[in-house]
Amino acid sequence: MFWGSNAREAHPIFFHHALKAIHKGAKVYAVDPRRSKTAEWADTWLGLDVGTDVALAYGVGREIVHAGLVNAAFVANASIGFEDYVAACEPWTLEATARETGVPAELIRELAHDYARARRAQLCWTLGITEHHNGTDNVRALCNLALLTGQVGRWGAGLVPVRGQNNVQGGGDMGAIPRNLPGFQDVGNAEHRAKFERLWGVTMPPKYGLTLSEMMEAMDEGHLTSVYVIGENPVQSDADTTAVARRLRNLDHLVVQDIFLTKTASFADVVLPSTAAWCESEGTFTNSERRVQRVRKALEPPGSAKDDIEIMRLIAARLGHVWPIQSAEQIWDELRAVSPAHHGMSYRILEQRGGVQWPFPDENGPESPFLHGRLWETDPEKRGRAAPLGIVAHRLPVDKLDDDFPLRLTTGRRLTDYNTGVQSGGLNSPIRVGACVDISPEDMARLGLNEGEVVRVASRRGSVLAPARRDPGLRPGLLFMACNFPDEADVNALTIEANDPISKTAEFKATAVKVEKTNAPLPEQSADADTTDRERHGNALATANEEG
C-alpha cells in the first residue's frame, strides 16, 4: 500500500522492488489525491481529498473492527488502547468516511479487507503523509492499522516511511535532531549525556535545542540572531519563503556552508565552499532502510572548497579548541564507541557487507532487516513495552478553501528533479516538464485555459506565474506544482507555514489558491522554452556569483 507516496517517480529504484512483487501477483493500493505514476501501477486507486488521511484511516480501521478482521491475539499482547480506538473510530462508518474523504465506500471496504487479510502487507508512505499541520497524527493513524492487523514486526510486513533525501536518516541517527545525541540517545537523560561528557571531557547543556521551524520563530522573536546553515537552501525550500528571506536579512550574522552559491548563500555574511559529500569526501550515508553505506571520494574538490570535517576543525580552532586532524574513519570509530546501534559497524564490516542495517551492536551479529519483531514474543519480558494505538483527531488543513481561494494546491517532486534544483538543475533532462501548474481537464475548461498558457496562481501569502499543464490524473479542484524550480516559479511563496506541533514540519501539501488568466501570449514551442529555462538557470548562477 502506497499512501501519500509517489514512489514510481520519487524513489524509482525502491519501486523496482515493488514491481518485482507486482509481477509475482502482489496487490497494490495507492492512496493519493492524484492519480500518480504510482497509482497507475495500482490495482486500486483511492483518490482522497487533500488532508483527509486521518478520516480515511479511521474508516478503514472501523471496517476492520466491524468485519471481525482484527488480529485479536496480537492486539491483546502487543498494544494498548484498543477500547479507546474502537470508540474513536466508531463514528467513521463507510458512508461517513466516503462523505468526508471523497473516496467511494466500496473502495474503503475493499482496502480494509485486503490489508487485514493479506499474509504480508507493507504500508509505505512519504511526504504526502508527513507534510501536513497534523503529519504526526497522520503517521499514528497509519500505525494503528498495522497494529490492528499485525502487519508489523514480521518479515515482509511492516511500516515503511520512504526517506526523501540521501542521508536524512543518517543525519537523525547522528544526532542532528535537537532532542537527540548520536544513536537516538536522549539529550535530557543524564546517563546518556554522561557517556558523551566522559568521551569529550566537557559538560553538556541538558536542554533540548530548537527545530528548524522553532528557529524561524526564534528569529521572529529576536533571540536567535546568528545562524550557520550547512547544506540547506531554506530561502527556497521552506514554506512561506518571503518570511524566511526577511528573517535571514534581519540576522546579525549568517554563515552558509554549501557546494554552491545558493539563493540562501547570497544572503550570507560568510560563505564557506565545501566538498560535494557524495563524491568528494569519505564517510557514510544511511538510507531509508537503516542501511549504513560507505561514501567514497572520487574527485578532488575545486578551488578552495574544503571537506566538512576540516571546516569544522578550523572553526573550532578559531574558537580556541585545538582538535586533532582526524579521518572520516576515526570520527566514525568515535561514534561507534558511544552509539550501541552502530557499535559493530567498522569500516571493514561495511566494506565486506556492502552496507549494514542498524541496530548492529556486534561485529559478528545478525543485521536487523526489520524492526519491532519483539512485539510478537510470547514472553512479556522479551516483548517489552506495548505499542499504543494512537487516538488522533481528524483536522482539515489549516489553509481553508473559500470563495476567494477555492482550489487546493499540493506539491511534490518529479522524476528528473530534486528539491530546489541546485543539484538536479545541472542535468539537461530531455523529459523535464519544468515549472508549471498542473490542472485537471475540467478546471482547464471551466477557467477557459489553454495548455501552456501562463496563469497567475495566488494564495493568501503570495502569487507566482506559471504555464498551465493539463493533467487528467487530477480531480477537479486539485492543482499540483513541483517544488523543484524556485527560480522560475517559487511555489513556496504560496505555501503556508502551518507546522505540525510535534515534528514541526510545515503543511507543504495543502495550500488554498486561486488561478487567474494573465492573457500573456502562449510560448511558441516547448523546445524554445527549454532553452530559455537553461539560459535563465545559467544567468541565475552568474548573478548570484556577482552578488557574492
Added chain:
Amino acid sequence: MNAPAPRPEDMPVRRITITIDGAEVSVPEGSTILTACDAAGKDTPTLCYGDTLTPKNACRVCMVELEGSRVLVPSCSRKVQPGMVVRTDSERVRHSRRLVLELLGSSVDLSTTPRIPEWMARYDADPDRYGPRAPESRGRDVHEPGEHHAGDGGVAATMAQPDKIDNDLYVREYDKCILCYKCVDACGSQWQNSFAIQVAGRGFDAQISTEYAVALPDSACVFCGNCVEVCPTGALSFKSEYDMRAAGTWDETRQTRTTTVCTYCGVGCNLSLHVQDNRIVKVTSPHDHDVGHGNLCIKGRFGFTHVHGREEEDGG
C-alpha cells in the same frame, strides 16, 4: 507465528556435480552450465548473457557440447543436472563459436565490444571472408511488410546506419547492435517497466526501436540508462563517452572507478563513478548490490554534472 519466517536466500541449497572437459565440478542446484564452467576455470565467451537478467539465448556464442544431446546447448541458460558430461572446446564447439563470431563480426561493428579480438583469434574467426561490408543504410528504421530482399552477394550485409543522437545523455549506435535483447529486457518487465523499446522488423531487418522509431525524448523513455548498463557492445553509451571517443580523448587506462552512494533520495543506490582527469565521464552501478542490482534512475545515472563547473563559481 512468533518467529519471523526465514528469508528464501537463507534456505540451504543442494549441490550438483557434473563433468566438464573430463573434470568434476560441483555447483548449487539451479545453477547454469555457465556457472559450472566459471567454477571449473573455463573462460566461456558470452555476449547476450546478463548477470542481472534472465537468459535470452540470443547470441549463441556460449554454446557447449552436452553428451546425449543432439544439438549444442547454450551454457548460459541450461541448468545443471546430476551427471551431465559437458565439453567446452571440442571441434563442434569451436566451429560453432567461430561461425557466430564471423557472422556477427561481418555485419556489426564490434570495435567497442570487450575481448572480441582475443576471441576471434582463439577460434580462428575471419569475419572478412564474406567480402567487403555493405555501406550505411538510412532505411533501417523503415519496415515494409513482406520479405527482405536478399543482396547480390557482392558485399556482406551490415547493420551500418547513422548514429542516433537525439538527447544530451546517451547515444544509440545501432551499427554496433547484436540484437541481444538485454536493453529491451532491462527497459521492460525485468527491471524498469517503461517499455520504451522493442525489436521492430523481422530477420535481418530487425532492430531495436522506439514506438514508430520516434526520437527518445518523444518516446516512453525515462532516461534511467539501465539499458546502457547492460549493453554488451557499446551500441548504447553515455554521450560523454561517445564525444570523448570521437575526440580521441577516451582512455580507460587513465580512468579510476570509485563506488559511492547516490546523492539523490533516500534509497541508497550505489554508484560507480568512472573518472578521467578529475571529471566524471560515466556512471555505472554494481550488479551484485541488493539495493539496485545495477539499476539507477535518471538522476543517479546522469545527475552528476552539478559537481563540475564549480571552479568559476568559487573564484578561489
